[in-house]
Amino acid sequence: MFKHRLIAFAVATVVGVFASPARAAEDDLKELREQVRQLKESYEKRIEALEKRLSQAEQSAGKAEVAATNAQASASQAAAQASPRTSSESAFNPGISLIVNGTYGNLKRDPAAYRISGFAPTGGEVALPGRGLSLGESELVMSANIDSYFRGTLIAALAPDNGVSVEEGYIQTLGLSNGFTVKAGRFRSSVGYLNEIHPHAWDFTDASLVNKVFLGNHLAEDGVQVKWVAPTDLYMDLGFEAGRGRTFPGGPAGGRSKNGVGSGVLFAHLGGDIGASTAWRVGLSHLRTSAQDRTYEDLDSTGAGVTNSFTGRSRLMVMDGVLKWAPNGNASQTSFKLQGEYFRRSESGSLAYDTTAASLGTQADAYASRQSGYYGQAVYQFMPRWRAGYRYDRLSAGTTSIGQVNSGALTAADFPILNAYNPTRNTFMVDWSPSEFSRLRLQFARDRSQPGIADNQVFLQYIMSLGAHGAHKF
Numbered sequence: 177m178f179k180h181r182l183i184a185f186a187v188a189t190v191v192g193v194f195a196s197p198a199r200a201a202e203d204d205l206k207e208l209r210e211q212v213r214q215l216k217e218s219y220e221k222r223i224e225a226l227e228k229r230l231s232q233a234e235q236s237a238g239k240a241e242v243a244a245t246n247a248q249a250s251a252s253q254a255a256a257q258a259s260p261r262t263s264s265e266s267a268f269n270p271g272i273s274l275i276v277n278g279t280y281g282n283l284k285r286d287p288a289a290y291r292i293s294g295f296a297p298t299g300g301e302v303a304l305p306g307r308g309l310s311l312g313e314s315e316l317v318m319s320a321n322i323d324s325y326f327r328g329t330l331i332a333a334l335a336p337d338n339g340v341s342v343e344e345g346y347i348q349t350l351g352l353s354n355g356f357t358v359k360a361g362r363f364r365s366s367v368g369y370l371n372e373i374h375p376h377a378w379d380f381t382d383a384s385l386v387n388k389v390f391l392g393n394h395l396a397e398d399g400v401q402v403k404w405v406a407p408t409d410l411y412m413d414l415g416f417e418a419g420r421g422r423t424f425p426g427g428p429a430g431g432r433s434k435n436g437v438g439s440g441v442l443f444a445h446l447g448g449d450i451g452a453s454t455a456w457r458v459g460l461s462h463l464r465t466s467a468q469d470r471t472y473e474d475l476d477s478t479g480a481g482v483t484n485s486f487t488g489r490s491r492l493m494v495m496d497g498v499l500k501w502a503p504n505g506n507a508s509q510t511s512f513k514l515q516g517e518y519f520r521r522s523e524s525g526s527l528a529y530d531t532t533a534a535s536l537g538t539q540a541d542a543y544a545s546r547q548s549g550y551y552g553q554a555v556y557q558f559m560p561r562w563r564a565g566y567r568y569d570r571l572s573a574g575t576t577s578i579g580q581v582n583s584g585a586l587t588a589a590d591f592p593i594l595n596a597y598n599p600t601r602n603t604f605m606v607d608w609s610p611s612e613f614s615r616l617r618l619q620f621a622r623d624r625s626q627p628g629i630a631d632n633q634v635f636l637q638y639i640m641s642l643g644a645h646g647a648h649k650f
Contacts, residue, residue, distance in 0.1 A: 269320065270318045270319055270320035270328075271317075271318070271319050271320060271643070271644040271645075272316075272317065272318050272643050272644070273316075273317045273641060273642060273643035273644055273645040274314065274315070274316050274317070274641075274642040274643060275314055275315040275316075275317070275374075275376045275639065275640070275641050275642075275645070276311075276314050276638075276639070276640045276641075276642070277311070277312040277313060277314050277315075277375065277376055277637070277638070277639050277640075278309070278310065278311050278312055278637070278638050279305040279309075279310055279312050279381065279635050279636065279637045279638075280308065280309050280310075280635065280636040280637075281304070281305045281306055281307050281308065281310065281633070281634070281635050282307065282633075282634040282635075283304065283307055283631060283632070283633050283634075284630075284631050284632045284633070285629065285631040286307075287303060287304040287305070287306055287307065288303075290302075290303055290304050290625070290631075291593065291625065291626055292385065292388060292389050292571070292599055292625045292626075293573075293592075293593060293595065293597040293599060293625060293626045293627055294547075294571065294573030294593075294594065294595065294596060294597035294598065294599065295389040295547065295571065295573065295593070295594075296472050296486065296593065296594065297472040297473065297474075297593065298388070298389065298391075298392035298393070298424040298425075298472075299392060299424055299427075299429065299471075299472065300388070300391070300392020300393045300394075300423070300424055301313070301392070301393040301394075302383075302388040302389070302392065302393050304382065304633065305381070305382070305635060310336055311336045312336065312375075312637075313333055313334065313335055313336065313375065314333075314334040315331055315332065315333060315334065315343065315374065315376065316331070316332040316334060317329070317330070317331050317332075317645065318330045318331075321350065322347065324350065324351070325349065325350055325351070326347050326348065326349060326350060327347065327348045327349075327350055328346070328347050328348075329344060329345070329346055329347075329348070330342070330344070330345045331343045331344040331345070331374075342362060343362075343364075343374075343396060344361075344362055344363050344364060344396060345361050345362050346359050346360060346361030346362060346363045347359070347360055347361055348360075354404075354407075355404050355405040355406065355407060356402065356403070356404050357402075357403045357404075357405075358400065358401070358402050358403075359400070359401040359402075359403075360399075360400045360401075361398070362396055362397070362398045363396065363397065363399075363401065364394060364395070364396050365395045365396070365397050365401075365417060365419075365441055365463070366401065366403075366415060366417065366441065366443045366461060367391070367395060367441050367443065367461045367462075367463045367492070367494055368387070368391075368459070368461060368494040368496050368517050368519070369459060369496035369497075369498060369515065369517055370383065370384060370387055370394075370496075370515075370517065371387065371391060371394050371395055372649055373648065373649060374648075376639045376641070377648045379513070379515075379553065379555045379563075379565050379567075379605070380553070380565065380567055380603055380605055380619060381605070381617060381619045381635045381637050384517070384551040384553075384567070384569055385549060385551065385569040385570075385571050385599060385601060385625070386517060386518075386519040386549040386550060386551055386569070386571065389547075389549065389571060390425070390492055390519045390521055390549070391424070391425070391492075392423060392424035392425070395423060395424075395463075396423065397417065397419035397420065397421075397422065397423070397439060397441075398419060398420040398422055398431070399417055399418050399419030399420060399437075399439070400417065400418050400419075401415060401416070401417045402415055402416055402417075403415035409448075410446065410447075410448050411445070411446065411447035411448055411457070412444075412445065412446050412447075413443075413444065413445050414443075414444050415442075415443050415444075416440065416441065416442050416443070417439075417440065417441040417443075418437045418439075418440055419437065419438060419439040419440070419441070420437075420438045420439070421437075421438025421439035421465045421466065421467075422438070424470070425463075425465055425467065425470075425490040425492065425521070425523075426438055426439050426465040426466065426467055426470075426490070427467040427468065427469070427470035427471075428467075428468060428469055428470060428471075432468055438465060438466065439463065439464065439465035439466075440463075440464045440465070441461060441462065441463050441464075442461065442462045443459065443460070443461035443462075444459065444460050444461075445457055445458065445459040446458050446459075447650070452504050452505055453501055453502060453503055453504055453505060454499065454500070454501045455499075455500050455505075455650070456497070456498065456499045456500070457497070457498050457650060458495075458496065458497040459494075459495070459496045459497070460493075460494070460495055460496075461493070461494045461496075462491070462492070462493050462494075463490075463491070463492040463493075463494075464489075464490075464491055465489075465490050466488065466489045466490065467486055467487060467488060467489075467490060467525070468487050469485045469486075469487055469528075469531075470485065470486045470487070471483055471484065471485045471486075471531070472484055472485075472486075472593070474591065474592060474593045474594075475592060476529075476530070476535050476536065476589070476590040476591075476592075477586075477587055477589035477590045478535055478536070480534055480535035481534065481535075482529065482530040482531075482532070482534055482535050483530065483531050483532050483534070484527060484528060484529050484530070484531065484591075485527070485528040485531045486523070486525060486526070486527050486528075486543060487525050487526050487528075488523060488524050488525010488526060488543065489523065489524060489525060490521065490522075490523045491521065491522050491523070492519065492520070492521045493519070493520045493521075494517060494518070494519050494520075495517065495518045496515075496516070496517040496518075497515070497516055497517075498513065498514070498515045498516075498650070499513070499514040499515075500512070500513050500514075500650075501513075507557065508560060509557075509559070509560055510556075510557050510558065510559065511556075511557040512554070512555070512556050512557070513554070513555045514552075514553075514554050515552070515553050515554075515555075516550065516551060516552040516553065517550060517551060518548070518549075518550040519548060519549050519550065520546075520547075520548040521545075521546070521547050521548070522544075522545070522546045522547075523543070523544065523545050524542075524543070524544040524545075525542075525543055525544075526540055526541065526542060526543060526579075527540065527541065527542075527543035527578060527579070527580075528540040529580055529586060529590065529591075536586070536590070539580050539585055539586065541578070541579025541580045541582075541583065541585070542577070542579035543576075543577065543578055543579060544576070544577045545574065545575065545576040545577070545594075546574045546575050547571070547572060547573055547574040547576075548571075548572045548574060549569070549570060549571035549572055550569075550570060551567060551568060551569045551570070552567070552568055553565060553566065553567035553568070554566055561608055561609050561610065562606070562607075562608055563606065563607050563609075564604075564605070564606045565604070565605045565606075566602075566603065566604055566605075567601075567602075567603040567605075568600075568601070568602055568603075569599070569600060569601040569602075569603070570598065570599070570600050571598055571599045571600075572598050573594075573595075573596045573597055573598060576594055576596070578591060578594065595627075597626075597627050599623075599624060599625040599626075600624050601621055601622065601623045601624065601625065602621065602622050603619065603620070603621040604619070604620050604621075605617055605618065605619040605620075606618055612641075613640065613641040613642075614638075614639070614640050614641070615637075615638070615639045615640075616636075616637070616638050617635075617636070617637040617638075617639070618634075618635075618636055618637075619633075619634070619635045619636075619637065620632070620633070620634050621633040621635075
């Protein structure tokens, strides 16, 4: 009996020894499961709270967007309905800038006697800057958005003789669909390349000879321009202009008093990039206008000063091109620009000699001419702020038919300015630009605009820009 009890006690002891760790392990598992359950519940509550906050934020953002849209619409409607006095007078302040241009000239020949032989004087600003120190034509520029639909620009030319004239004054549409832009008022025509660029942005002190003899230095017309830019990778634009015909080669000055259109221009341009460093543009334009009593002064065979007058039609075709290069498109260190234009004009009508009967008496007969010319120029920026350039000009008087000469009533000596001659000019320049607002330039030209006369011309020019000024054209 005692033996059996001893065996039972031993078995119970052994079972107890092994059962205690098992119970401890089971208690640990229960504790771990409880901790996992608590963590899970905690994370689920946090996730639920974050999702609720996200939903509330999205709803608030949607309401804010709707409110902003409604506020913008209300503001636009209020602005459209409000009178100018109810809006802030400081809104849409125009950008104002002043371009000051001055020269020092040293010329072999008197600039007052400057003529371009073989071509009728234009009456435009073709004369050279004067000898010695002189203030050139300066510009006062004001431009601003009128509203969300139009932009306005006014450029006043301040002449050295204290005269003030409107060089450009136009409105231009903003945000028309399908690439269209409309401009109305007085503006530089898009005939050719240089004509659209203002003198302070030229690479040389004066305009090319073709711009002088065919456009009177530049053509600024009163009219309307419509331009379309194609939605293509290759830049392309097409456009036309309808104008009053107020300046050369139309006329008389100020335009005729008539209904309708006095001049028209068609133009087209193509352009693009060659890699990352080179950009190009070519253009073709055609000007059609008519002149009535377009006068010019001349000296006839007797040495008397006479006034002659042309009435008829004028047609001008211009081809232009420009190529610009800068390493990776960065022109701050070095750059190169190649530019050129070719002009060809035909005119036909009637030429009246000595309209004031100051010499041999007034005589009128048929007149026709075909004339052409071109220039090519290259400008190299060889280091920051420094550039050097060369330009070559050449004109061809072509063929001119004067009825009075053909009939024998007068001689070619009675029309000396129209005698066949092909003017040329070579021009060199170097300039320094301390900043984008200032430039100093030294220019030398050897001008053969008159037969047997070589005029050496030296100019020192400064160009200073005060105030905000828009970017120049390509």
